[in-house]
Amino acid sequence: MPAFNRREIIQAVAAAGVVAATQQGTVARAQTAAVVGQEAGRIHQSVVYWCFHAAGDRWDIEKMCRVAKQLGCQSIELAPPETWPTIQKHGLTSAIAPNGVPGAAFMTGFNNPRYHGMVIDATTKMIDACAEAGFHSVIAFTGYKWRDASDPTSGEISPEEGADNCVKGFRQIMTHAEKKNITVCLEHLNSRDASDPMKGHPGYQGDDVDYVAGIIRRVGSERLKMLFDIYHVQVMNGDVIRRIEECKDVIGHVHTAGNPGRGELDDTQEINYPPIMRKLLDIGYKGFVGQEFIPTGDPLAGLQQAVRVCDVLPT
Numbered sequence: 001m002p003a004f005n006r007r008e009i010i011q012a013v014a015a016a017g018v019v020a021a022t023q024q025g026t027v028a029r030a031q032t033a034a035v036v037g038q039e040a041g042r043i044h045q046s047v048v049y050w051c052f053h054a055a056g057d058r059w060d061i062e063k064m065c066r067v068a069k070q071l072g073c074q075s076i077e078l079a080p081p082e083t084w085p086t087i088q089k090h091g092l093t094s095a096i097a098p099n100g101v102p103g104a105a106f107m108t109g110f111n112n113p114r115y116h117g118m119v120i121d122a123t124t125k126m127i128d129a130c131a132e133a134g135f136h137s138v139i140a141f142t143g144y145k146w147r148d149a150s151d152p153t154s155g156e157i158s159p160e161e162g163a164d165n166c167v168k169g170f171r172q173i174m175t176h177a178e179k180k181n182i183t184v185c186l187e188h189l190n191s192r193d194a195s196d197p198m199k200g201h202p203g204y205q206g207d208d209v210d211y212v213a214g215i216i217r218r219v220g221s222e223r224l225k226m227l228f229d230i231y232h233v234q235v236m237n238g239d240v241i242r243r244i245e246e247c248k249d250v251i252g253h254v255h256t257a258g259n260p261g262r263g264e265l266d267d268t269q270e271i272n273y274p275p276i277m278r279k280l281l282d283i284g285y286k287g288f289v290g291q292e293f294i295p296t297g298d299p300l301a302g303l304q305q306a307v308r309v310c311d312v313l314p315t
Helices: 007-039 049-053 062-069 081-089 113-133 158-179 211-219 230-236 238-248 273-282 299-310
Strands: 044-048 075-076 137-140 146-147 152-156 183-187 224-229 251-256 290-291
Touching: 044 049, 044 062, 044 152, 044 273, 044 299, 049 062, 062 081, 062 299, 075 290, 081 113, 081 251, 113 137, 113 158, 158 183, 158 211, 158 224, 183 251, 211 224, 224 230, 230 238, 230 251, 238 273, 273 299, 290 299
Parallel strands: 044 075, 044 290, 137 183, 183 224, 224 251, 251 290
Antiparallel strands: 146 152
8 A cells, every 4th residue: 555645645635625526516507507497587578669769779679579589578568559560470468558648648647637538548448459469458657746747837736636536547447457357557657867758757746656556555456556667666765675575466567777877787776686576576476577778888788688687596
């Protein structure tokens, strides 16, 4: 038997440990890859039409559908009805449809009886269009708090009056929505960011997530839910994960964007998306998450990153 000194024995043991660790690491990586293959896609993702149609090289609906399919997204949402045949041709759905109200639809909503006729008529027609197309949701808004939505000097609708008007207006369409199996999603928006009309909405009455949830619960229909926009909730309320838990009974759709600036979901912004996505899974959310950020760089690279960030694995 050859003689080994203490140093040689220690070196041999260390080398064996490195080999074992390397082998274990290889197995672990293989197991992780297998898990990724099994678990990817647990978050149903959607591309929001307006963000990418308006950005960069202005993607047309054909390109948007091709990119969505390449990235594993199942939906192009908030797209005008004339794009729906193309969306369907590509085997995609539209997770949520616009409400058909002309102009800046978030300004004229259910909180103001002045606009009830127009908003109820447009929303009803969109409910019918979605039912015919095989889509499942239509967006809705409280509207701005001014009595003339475009004139801040026209006097304000109080929060209590606005909520009462919303409840009254929604109750006029919910029987029809229930009959057609279409969900109407009332969106919470921030009123703090005045830098850009698509980054914030000063004057929007439904700027508090609890206020919006309260309206939905008062109406009491399973076909009225909340569009929980993570970006807007972060700007106005913060505490996003706790808010998801508190609103889990009324969340019907989800939107993303980075904050500040409503840009990409990257490391320049303050929202940590993976634990938020895991919380959605934890509450049993099975709806769509719409990527609604405004690209500041290459739209495709930003969308690829956002999809990857939101496609989370179990903890």
